[in-house]
Amino acid sequence: MANEEERCYVYLNGRIIGYVDKPEEYVKEIREARRKGQLSGEINIAHIKSLNSVNINTDKGRIRKPYIIVDNKKSRLTADLVEKLKRKEIDYNYLLRNGIIEYLDAEEEENALVAFEPEDITDNTTHMEVDVAAIFGFTINTSPFPEHNNIARHAMLANFTKQAEGLYSSNFNLRFDSRGYLLFYPQKPIATTVAYDRINITHHPSGQNLVVALSTYYGYNMADAIVVNKAAVQRGMGRSVFYKTYVDEERRYPGGQKDKFKIPPATAEGYMGEHVYSKLGDDGTIEPEMHAEEGDALIGKVAPPRFLEENIGAGGLEEKMRDDSSVLKTGESGDIDSVVFTESTGATKIVKVRVRSLRVPEKGDKFASRHGQKGVIAMVVPEEDMPFTSEGIVPDLLLNPHSIPTRLTFGHLLEELAGKAGAVVGKTIDGTAFAEKGSTRMEEYARMLETHGFDRNGEETLYDGITGMPFKAKIFTGVVYYNRLYHMVSNKIQVRSRGKVQILTHQPTEGKARQGALRFGEMERDALIGYGASLLLKERLLDQSDKSSVLICKECGDIGYYDRIKRTAVCPVCGNNSFAEVEISYAFKILLDEIKSLHIMPRIKLNV
Amino acid sequence: MAKTQTKENNYAVEYSEPVGIIAAQSVGEPGTQMILRSFHFAGIESAIATSGLPRIVELVDAKKKPTTPLSTIYLEGPASKDIELAEKVAKKINEVRMGTLIRRVVENFSKGTIRILLSKQELESEGLTPGQVADKLGKLLKVDTSVEKHAITVKMHTKNLKEIRQTMVKITKSVINGIEGAGKAVVQTNPKTGEIYIVSAGSNIEGIITVDGVDKSRVYTNDVFAVYRQFGVEAARNALARELKATLDEQKISVDIRHLLLIADAMTSTGTIKGVGRHGLSGEKSSVFARAAYEETVKHLINAASFGETDHMRGVTENILVGKQIPIGTGSVKLAIKKEDMSKIKPK
Numbered sequence: 001m002a003n004e005e006e007r008c009y010v011y012l013n014g015r016i017i018g019y020v021d022k023p024e025e026y027v028k029e030i031r032e033a034r035r036k037g038q039l040s041g042e043i044n045i046a047h048i049k050s051l052n053s054v055n056i057n058t059d060k061g062r063i064r065k066p067y068i069i070v071d072n073k074k075s076r077l078t079a080d081l082v083e084k085l086k087r088k089e090i091d092y093n094y095l096l097r098n099g100i101i102e103y104l105d106a107e108e109e110e111n112a113l114v115a116f117e118p119e120d121i122t123d124n125t126t127h128m129e130v131d132v133a134a135i136f137g138f139t140i141n142t143s144p145f146p147e148h149n150n151i152a153r154h155a156m157l158a159n160f161t162k163q164a165e166g167l168y169s170s171n172f173n174l175r176f177d178s179r180g181y182l183l184f185y186p187q188k189p190i191a192t193t194v195a196y197d198r199i200n201i202t203h204h205p206s207g208q209n210l211v212v213a214l215s216t217y218y219g220y221n222m223a224d225a226i227v228v229n230k231a232a233v234q235r236g237m238g239r240s241v242f243y244k245t246y247v248d249e250e251r252r253y254p255g256g257q258k259d260k261f262k263i264p265p266a267t268a269e270g271y272m273g274e275h276v277y278s279k280l281g282d283d284g285t286i287e288p289e290m291h292a293e294e295g296d297a298l299i300g301k302v303a304p305p306r307f308l309e310e311n312i313g314a315g316g317l318e319e320k321m322r323d324d325s326s327v328l329k330t331g332e333s334g335d336i337d338s339v340v341f342t343e344s345t346g347a348t349k350i351v352k353v354r355v356r357s358l359r360v361p362e363k364g365d366k367f368a369s370r371h372g373q374k375g376v377i378a379m380v381v382p383e384e385d386m387p388f389t390s391e392g393i394v395p396d397l398l399l400n401p402h403s404i405p406t407r408l409t410f411g412h413l414l415e416e417l418a419g420k421a422g423a424v425v426g427k428t429i430d431g432t433a434f435a436e437k438g439s440t441r442m443e444e445y446a447r448m449l450e451t452h453g454f455d456r457n458g459e460e461t462l463y464d465g466i467t468g469m470p471f472k473a474k475i476f477t478g479v480v481y482y483n484r485l486y487h488m489v490s491n492k493i494q495v496r497s498r499g500k501v502q503i504l505t506h507q508p509t510e511g512k513a514r515q516g517a518l519r520f521g522e523m524e525r526d527a528l529i530g531y532g533a534s535l536l537l538k539e540r541l542l543d544q545s546d547k548s549s550v551l552i553c554k555e556c557g558d559i560g561y562y563d564r565i566k567r568t569a570v571c572p573v574c575g576n577n578s579f580a581e582v583e584i585s586y587a588f589k590i591l592l593d594e595i596k597s598l599h600i601m602p603r604i605k606l607n608v
Numbered sequence: 609m610a611k612t613q614t615k616e617n618n619y620a621v622e623y624s625e626p627v628g629i630i631a632a633q634s635v636g637e638p639g640t641q642m643i644l645r646s647f648h649f650a651g652i653e654s655a656i657a658t659s660g661l662p663r664i665v666e667l668v669d670a671k672k673k674p675t676t677p678l679s680t681i682y683l684e685g686p687a688s689k690d691i692e693l694a695e696k697v698a699k700k701i702n703e704v705r706m707g708t709l710i711r712r713v714v715e716n717f718s719k720g721t722i723r724i725l726l727s728k729q730e731l732e733s734e735g736l737t738p739g740q741v742a743d744k745l746g747k748l749l750k751v752d753t754s755v756e757k758h759a760i761t762v763k764m765h766t767k768n769l770k771e772i773r774q775t776m777v778k779i780t781k782s783v784i785n786g787i788e789g790a791g792k793a794v795v796q797t798n799p800k801t802g803e804i805y806i807v808s809a810g811s812n813i814e815g816i817i818t819v820d821g822v823d824k825s826r827v828y829t830n831d832v833f834a835v836y837r838q839f840g841v842e843a844a845r846n847a848l849a850r851e852l853k854a855t856l857d858e859q860k861i862s863v864d865i866r867h868l869l870l871i872a873d874a875m876t877s878t879g880t881i882k883g884v885g886r887h888g889l890s891g892e893k894s895s896v897f898a899r900a901a902y903e904e905t906v907k908h909l910i911n912a913a914s915f916g917e918t919d920h921m922r923g924v925t926e927n928i929l930v931g932k933q934i935p936i937g938t939g940s941v942k943l944a945i946k947k948e949d950m951s952k953i954k955p956k
Contacts, residue, residue, distance in 0.1 A: 489861065526629055528628055529626050529936060530630050531937065532625065532938055533938060534935075534936060534939025535933060535938060538931065538933050542931035583931065584930050584931050585929070585930060586932060595909055598906070600913040601913075
């Protein structure tokens with residue numbers, strides 16, 4: 001028996017259950033039993049040599065990955081078995097049950113030496129990957145040619161994929177999502193992967209295969225801008241619809257009062273004028289298929305007054321009403337897609353109004369390929385002004401070639417070639433990671449293109465649409481799968497010159513929802529100081545912001561006020577009435593008030 | 609000559625140019641690129657100094673002691689050519705603390721002795737004998753010592769527990785060899801000129817200067833306060849600007865030296881080194897509002913009230929606050945004569 005220090009303790013789910021003298025043999029024995037099916041396949045055992053312990057894990061929450069078992073330098077998944085699998089005589093579960101494939105958790109992986117392919121197997125190899133692509137996760141494996149891209153671009157791709165418009169749900173017509181984006185003609189990608197097909201995204205894809213030329217266009221696609229073909233846009237490229245749902249509820253209030261859906265009477269508090277409610281029907285809601293512009297009421301609702309008044313119970317209660325209608329927000333417009341009346345669990349009436357608006361790609365809309373290459377439309381060019389190939393093909397999109405080299409997205413180029421080859425042959429192309437070597441793939445696509453009379457490198461002679469002259473260089477043109485992302489200018493655009501101000505500070509409001517202004521911040525302030533532009537600075541910070549005029553007592557230096565009844569200016573401190581009218585920022589007035597609240601009397605001495 | 613003068617005039621700063629803001633922006637903008645980017649040269653452990661943004665912050669905040677003090681010591685006469693002589697000088701500078709030599713300390717409270725077991729390896733690497741150590745200890749702490757092999761026994765005059773423990777702590781902290789605060793000294797050679805110099809991981813230049821063989825006129829340290837103590841404000845100002853420049857240069861960020869000189873000037877203008885923050889330049893502005901706008905608003909307002917301070921509205925911040933034109937750039941121009949007074953002036 002080993003002495004106390006040399007004992008190898010066995011931990012079951014982190015708890016010591018005993019010790020063993022020969023851990024290697026012990027672990028081997030348990031593994032064999034698991035592979036034979038005598039123990040559950042969910043048990044994982046690891047011998048941690050550095051800690052001289054054996055860890056057995058059977059609990060939930062471990063991430064596990066399948067591997068093919070390798071014995072005596074040979075994969076247990078023999079050619080015979082592969083053949084049987086192909087003939088569907090056996091299935092994946094057969095492999096699991098018969099100890100050909102097993103799942104390892106993170107700890108047991110520490111004991112494994114995994115080969116990528118049969119050729120890599122050495123004397124110490126214990127397992128083999130089910131597929132080389134399995135070294136990547138699912139997210140990466142849904143993108144084509146991932147092994148040719150920089151890993152940072154994959155992180156971006158994962159983000160863009162989330163933002164892509166597509167067919168997000170086939171019952172979209174019955175749903176009232178608060179925001180829904182739907183692509184008109186989604187296509188499945190030409191360059192696809194095994195994992196992509198497996199998860200059935202092909203049934204509800206989120207992009208389109210576009211003809212892309214890697215070309216500049218009079219400088220209009222600099223710095224991640226893209227130029228798109230107007231004819232392609234008119235044919236439906238990237239066209240989508242945007243649904244937005246407005247919800248309102250007839251709430252009940254303590255005291256038995258209730259909201260009511262109806263066209264608010266002109267006597268209601270906060271009545272916005274007849275034109276606002278002109279589209280509402282008798283039930284107080286807008287009718288389907290009506291067009292609504294910003295400021296139009298969608299749901300008319302009256303609510304009881306905000307503050308209870310003393311004469312409650314008197315006959316005048318019904319007449320005191322407050323307008324609480326839902327109005328289409330600024331900058332929005334669309335057609336009413338659907339109106340639904342329903343009830344909440346608290347038996348109150350709910351109205352849902354879905355507004356639909358068409359989103360044709362325009363300047364400022366965002367697109368991205370599946371290689372972390374995003375771009376914003378900078379110009380929609382009429383087809384006749386676009387470059388065209390000798391065959392008369394006009395690209396849908398012009399991508400600036402400078403986007404490629406610094407970002408190391410060679411996969412983008414490979415997909416462009418593969419997409420073109422696939423389009424020419426009429427087949428989808430498998431772009432699964434490591435399915436073939438990059439050079440082999442290129443050669444294959446080149447052959448496909450060549451047999452159909454195209455340049456083997458995917459290059460085309462392009463002619464300038466404006467002059468009709470051929471470009472000196474041949475231009476790489478192919479087919480790339482592009483996603484339209486849901487960031488659209490029409491949802492973001494906002495302008496203001498004058499407008500609302502905050503009550504407290506008299507400074508302009510912030511944010512699009514409040515028609516706010518753009519903040520002229522501290523660093524901007526510093527820039528103007530640094531430039532010495534004192535009047536411009538004053539204009540930004542005072543005249544265009546919270547300028548206010550105050551009366552300052554010439555005697556005591558306090559701020560006075562104008563008494564409109566007596567028609568005189570009064571100083572609240574000394575009662576004097578000799579004043580100077582001074583322009584200061586309202587923020588400074590508040591500061592003085594706050595200093596006074598500290599029991600400090602600030603006095604302003606005027607140099608007059 | 610005239611040409612040179614016009615050139616010079618063209619480059620001169622104009623009246624009411626906000627040089628401070630421009631300096632801040634000129635250092636601040638490249639500073640944003642500096643974050644999380646640092647290069648290090650493989651070399652001796654002690655020579656790795658703080659660099660990049662942390663170093664800039666350290667300088668600008670006028671920290672009393674740099675995180676990694678370093679001194680560059682050039683040598684006089686033959687030592688600057690002879691590596692062996694240089695090593696001898698380095699030995700004299702190299703700070704050796706008792707703590708590094710000790711393997712184990714045993715206090716005997718009943719006998720009133722402290723037995724110190726020395727590390728043979730450490731002794732050898734520092735070139736010391738147990739006897740030398742014991743002598744030095746005896747002189748430093750005024751105690752009786754005896755040596756046997758690699759053990760030193762310190763005989764105390766009392767058996768007071770507290771005193772014995774205090775002496776033990778003193779022993780471990782005492783400097784046995786070299787200059788206190790000079791740190792580890794390493795001999796290095798300039799690959800270009802072949803000149804031999806010493807780099808030490810400390811900043812006690814006062815002590816270093818006293819060592820024979822050191823070129824007193826060329827001792828340099830990155831500790832701005834040490835420079836200030838030894839050579840005065842003007843030197844400290846130069847050291848500050850030089851350190852700022854060196855830190856930026858190391859990151860390949862080019863900032864005009866005049867911006868850095870301005871910062872150094874502002875920090876040293878009072879005769880001592882002041883940081884730019886709350887306890888330095890910003891906290892000592894003359895305007896109440898400017899101070900209140902920066903940090904500790906209420907504190908400044910209440911102090912101003914209790915002393916009856918007046919804000920003369922001469923700075924930038926306070927004028928922006930009330931909404932007046934700032935007295936900088938175009939705002940610094942004032943009417944010399946009011947319109948009404950124009951009629952009073954008689955044309956000559």
